[in-house]
Structure formats: structure tokens, C-alpha cells
Amino acid sequence: MEFLAGGRAEVRITRADVGKRVSVRRRTGGAAGEAAFTDAVGVLTSWDEGVLSITRRTGECVRIAESSLVAAKVVPAAPARRKVPAATVRELQQVAARGWPAIETERLGEWTLRASGGFTRRANSVLPLGDPGLPLDAALERIVQWYGARGLPPVIVVATGRAGDDEELAAELDRRGWTAERHTRILISALAPLADTATDTPPGSTGDAPTRVTLSREPGAEWLALYNRTGGSGAPSTEAMTVLTGGPSVWFATVRGADGGTAAIGRLVVDGRWAGFAAIEVAPAERRQGLATLVTAALAQRALDEGASAAYLQVEADNADALALYDRLGFTDHHGYHYRRARPAGES
Structure with a gap:
């Protein structure tokens, strides 16, 4: 060099x-x-x-x-790729786990038990990548004990809908009465086109996109007030702040409204070639002005500047509005996952 x-x-x-x-x-x-x-x-x-x-x-x-x-x-950044990236289920599971890291983890063979004081299912569930190193029933017993000791329900993430998923595990858990809940989709996209959407402001939007979005390394009080998992419930827990700010390179986007309040927010984590988007939220009074698009574009540009080329996000399968937005932005469906929760003791 x-x-x-x-x-x-x-x-x-x-x-x-x-x-x-x-x-x-x-x-x-x-x-x-x-x-x-x-x-x-x-x-x-x-x-x-x-x-x-x-x-x-x-x-x-x-x-x-x-x-x-x-x-x-x-040195100049590498040319931005504009094709939808190729990725395996396992790669995205690992990247997503690093981007939303649990506070406490323990290995069970190739499975990872994760706990974070109950803040979000993602950070309080088992990630089963491979063999648990024990017969399934023994592994499940260990999981129930581990989560029980922490006052948390035993929950396992199960990937579906693509080669390399957990279809066999899902069937085994189904036979043992572990109920399915919270079905979620993993969407992916090339990163560069997302940054381009900063110029695509719809009728009725105001201001200049790059200057309206403020990026910071920590979520301020305004950001947290709008975040739907902590807003309106007082100061966020230590566990919530630790998970939110964890990850290889994390950024928080905030847009101020005309009245000085928080109009929109978003979270980004950059991990190698991947940029993970989360918490894209718009205040009810500020909707239909293209603010979610502006936040996504600003975060995408930040990720491009750090050398990323691909984007992913996770959205619940019944969130029609969010799915429609991400479809317009060019995200495509990669695979799905849901949670399997152990039936409470004594429940038939």
C-alpha cells in the first residue's frame, strides 16, 4: 500500500x-x-x-x-454496489444478533442463550445456529431452567421460509407444545439506492433532507421519547440503553418538527458490509411527509461512508404500513422467523 x-x-x-x-x-x-x-x-x-x-x-x-x-x-470509499446482496439465513441471523446484542449470553453447543432483563424478544431468546450439543429434550430442559432463573419466559427464535432454516426444529418444538408467536420478516436491499431516496421528497414535505436529520452516537431524550418501546414510560432501563447502543458502529437519527418537537427517529448499526435499520418511527402528527424516507436515506448515506453495501431490517409480518414503506424503498423479502415459547408448567 x-x-x-x-x-x-x-x-x-x-x-x-x-x-x-x-x-x-x-x-x-x-x-x-x-x-x-x-x-x-x-x-x-x-x-x-x-x-x-x-x-x-x-x-x-x-x-x-x-x-x-x-x-x-x-482513502476513497469503494464504489457502491446497487444489486440486492446474496446472503444466507445463518449470515443474517449472526449479523442481526451482533446488531442488537444481548447483555448476558451463554453457549449451549452451537446455540446461544441471550438475556437482557426482558427488553425485546430478540435480546431475550435462544439463537439456535446448529447443534445444541445435547439431545433436544435435555437442551430444552436446560433452556427452561436458565430463563426461569432470570425470571424470563423460555423463548427460541425459529427461522423459516428459506433453505437453511429451522423447519425441522419448528416441527419438534410444535410436537412438544412450544407455541408460535410474533412472526417477523427479514428484508434486504442494496444500500446505495436507499441513500438516493433523500431527493425523492413527496408533495407536502418541507426542508432539506440532509440538514433536517441529525445523527448522533447516543439516543438523546428526544429520540427516546418517540421510541415506542421506551417512550412515555419514564427513563429507559439500563438494559434497554445497553442493547440500544450496542453493536459494532451504532448511529441514531432524529428529525425535529416545525414546533421543535421530535418528528421522526431511526437507528442504524454498521457491521462490515451490512447496515441494519431499526426503530424507524414518525410522530403521528408528522406522518405522510416522507420523514421515514428521509431518515432511512440519511442513515444509508452514513453506512455507505463507513464502507457498507447491503441493508437489512426486521419487521413484524402484520405491520402492513411498514411493509408497504419498505417495499416502496426497494427492500425485498429474504426469510422469516418467529418465536417459540415454552408452555407454562402445569398448562395442558
């Missing part, structure tokens, strides 16, 4: 370049047989107290001491 400028290496990045794609070389040698320098390319996600954090396209975060820098420069 070429760092030379005018015949010598230079560090040509500053803290003002946080959020840009950079290429850096750092000094790592010293021991016999050790490479003198190591290179890294990715998004400069922070530069605090003498340490740079660079997030690679894979989602890996590399921390680099400022004192070890030998050369660095901003």
Missing part, C-alpha cells in the same frame, strides 16, 4: 477525519521475526485519548496507539 507523498511517509489524517475511510501504517516490529509495520484499512470510528479505532469491512475493530502511527491517509 502506498503512503509516500513527496518522497516520504506522512500522517495525513486528523481527528476531523473520524467517520471517513482511512488507510494507516503503524510500527509493530521490535522482536526477532516480527514484521516492522502493520497496515489497516477501514473506517476511523473514534480517536480519543491517543488511541484510534478503525472498523474494518468485516466488522472487526482495530485499536491503534497514536504514537505508533508511521503513515496514514484518507
Whole structure:
């Protein structure tokens, strides 16, 4: 990789370049047989107290001491892909889990037990990727005990509707009386076209899209007031805040209305090539002005700037309005999932 400028290496990045794609070389040698320098390319996600954090396209975060820098420069982002990405069910399950991380996890073979004080089913359910390492009945008994000790209902995520799903597991759970609930669709899209929709404001919308949407790393009080899982119920729990702000690179979008109130919000998590969208909500009095589209576009541009190329989101299968919006934006159906909940003890 070429760092030379005018015949010598230079560090040509500053803290003002946080959020840009950079290429850096750092000094790592010293021991016999050790490479003198190591290179890294990715998004400069922070530069605090003498340490740079660079997030690679894979989602890996590399921390680099400022004192070890030998050369660095901003590099152009890779050309945005516009085709709907190819992905397996397992890949999307893993990406979605990292983007909405549980506070407490425990492995059961290749399954992961997750708990977060009851904040959302996604962060309080078993993710079954492969073999639990035990006969199914023994694994289910362990799951019931684990969740019971935390005062939570035993719940397992079951993927459906595509090769590599959990159809066999669903049948086994059905035979054992684990009830199905909360059917959800996983939608995907190329990322670049979503950013383009910033210019497609419908009749009646006002303001300039890029300047109306404010992005931040933390959800402020205005954002939380509109978020339907915490709004109107006082300060959010520690568990809710931990899950909301967890993930490789998380952003929160807020749009202010003409009256100064919160008109719309959204959440983004960037993880390698994937950008996950969630909590796209518009205040009732501000609907039908294209604000959900503006929020999605602003977040999509942020994800493109960090090197992502594909988008995903999760929406409940009976949310017709949201499904219609995402269809207009160009999302396509990938697969579905639902939750299986153990029948309470003593219930026939």
C-alpha cells in the first residue's frame, strides 16, 4: 500500500477525519521475526485519548496507539454496489444478533442463550445456529431452567421460509407444545439506492433532507421519547440503553418538527458490509411527509461512508404500513422467523 507523498511517509489524517475511510501504517516490529509495520484499512470510528479505532469491512475493530502511527491517509470509499446482496439465513441471523446484542449470553453447543432483563424478544431468546450439543429434550430442559432463573419466559427464535432454516426444529418444538408467536420478516436491499431516496421528497414535505436529520452516537431524550418501546414510560432501563447502543458502529437519527418537537427517529448499526435499520418511527402528527424516507436515506448515506453495501431490517409480518414503506424503498423479502415459547408448567 502506498503512503509516500513527496518522497516520504506522512500522517495525513486528523481527528476531523473520524467517520471517513482511512488507510494507516503503524510500527509493530521490535522482536526477532516480527514484521516492522502493520497496515489497516477501514473506517476511523473514534480517536480519543491517543488511541484510534478503525472498523474494518468485516466488522472487526482495530485499536491503534497514536504514537505508533508511521503513515496514514484518507482513502476513497469503494464504489457502491446497487444489486440486492446474496446472503444466507445463518449470515443474517449472526449479523442481526451482533446488531442488537444481548447483555448476558451463554453457549449451549452451537446455540446461544441471550438475556437482557426482558427488553425485546430478540435480546431475550435462544439463537439456535446448529447443534445444541445435547439431545433436544435435555437442551430444552436446560433452556427452561436458565430463563426461569432470570425470571424470563423460555423463548427460541425459529427461522423459516428459506433453505437453511429451522423447519425441522419448528416441527419438534410444535410436537412438544412450544407455541408460535410474533412472526417477523427479514428484508434486504442494496444500500446505495436507499441513500438516493433523500431527493425523492413527496408533495407536502418541507426542508432539506440532509440538514433536517441529525445523527448522533447516543439516543438523546428526544429520540427516546418517540421510541415506542421506551417512550412515555419514564427513563429507559439500563438494559434497554445497553442493547440500544450496542453493536459494532451504532448511529441514531432524529428529525425535529416545525414546533421543535421530535418528528421522526431511526437507528442504524454498521457491521462490515451490512447496515441494519431499526426503530424507524414518525410522530403521528408528522406522518405522510416522507420523514421515514428521509431518515432511512440519511442513515444509508452514513453506512455507505463507513464502507457498507447491503441493508437489512426486521419487521413484524402484520405491520402492513411498514411493509408497504419498505417495499416502496426497494427492500425485498429474504426469510422469516418467529418465536417459540415454552408452555407454562402445569398448562395442558
